[in-house]
Amino acid sequence: xxxxxxxxxxxxxxxxxxxxxxxxxLVTEGKxxxxxxxxxxxxxxxxxxxxxxxxxxTLKIDGDTVSLTRFxxxxxxxxFKEGVKHLGHYETPYGxxxxxxxxxxxxxxxxxxxxxIRIKYMLEIDNSAKALxxxxxxxxxx
Numbered sequence: 502x503x504x505x506x507x508x509x510x511x512x513x514x515x516x517x518x519x520x521x522x523x524x525x526x527l528v529t530e531g532k533x534x535x536x537x538x539x540x541x542x543x544x545x546x547x548x549x550x551x552x553x554x555x556x557x558x559t560l561k562i563d564g565d566t567v568s569l570t571r572f573x574x575x576x577x578x579x580x581f582k583e584g585v586k587h588l589g590h591y592e593t594p595y596g597x598x599x600x601x602x603x604x605x606x607x608x609x610x611x612x613x614x615x616x617x618i619r620i621k622y623m624l625e626i627d628n629s630a631k632a633l634x635x636x637x638x639x640x641x642x643x
Contacts, residue, residue, distance in 0.1 A: 504613070505643035506533045508544055514624075515633040530643060533613070539563045540611050542640060546571070560618070560638075562609055567618060581620050583607045601625035616640040 512525045531544030540562040548554050556573030566582040574594060579602050580587040586603045604622040611618065618638040624631050 503532045503534045506531050506542070506640050507643050508542060509639040511637045513635040517630055517632060531640075533640065533642075535613060540616070542638075546573075546575070562611055562618070565607055565609060567607060567609065567620060581607050581622060599627055601628065611640065614642040 508529050508531045510525070510527045510529070514523045514525075516522070527547055529544050529547065531542055534541050542560040542562075544558055546554070546556040546558055554574065556571050556575045559570045559572075561568040561570075566580065569577075569579045569581070571577045576590075576592040577600070578589050579600065580589070581602060581604045583604050583606055586601055588599060588601045591598055591600045602622050602624060604620055606619070606621045608617075608619045610616060616638075617640070618636075620634070620636045622634050622636075624634055
């Protein structure tokens with residue numbers, strides 16, 4: 502059974518080259534469901550967050566592993582498991598490139614009505630370290 506949820510997203514990006522830090526904050530409606538032992542969250546990205554509209558983001562939480570898939574104007578798949586580097590492909594209307602994510606920490610505390618996810622990771626683009634990210638999601642039933 503799908504439940505309507507409110508998802509609060511806070512993110513910090515610290516760009517390595519120029520020590521510049523950007524913060525994002527978004528509150529959006531989404532869907533939550535559980536299938537077996539896996540939890541799923543799904544929502545549409547906003548233009549403020551990704552620069553593109555009409556992109557659906559789905560998070561699959563499987564124990565201590567979080568998979569993020571985007572489909573729409575942006576297509577990507579990233580897997581966050583503490584201490585494990587994941588390489589993926591990131592497609593935009595302007596071109597595509599290889600991204601790597603290396604999580605320092607992946608903390609998940611999720612139930613069927615509330616939850617918190619925090620992921621700290623290094624982002625690489627075409628095998629070059631670009632930024633440190635701190636992503637926090639809070640989920641509550643709508």
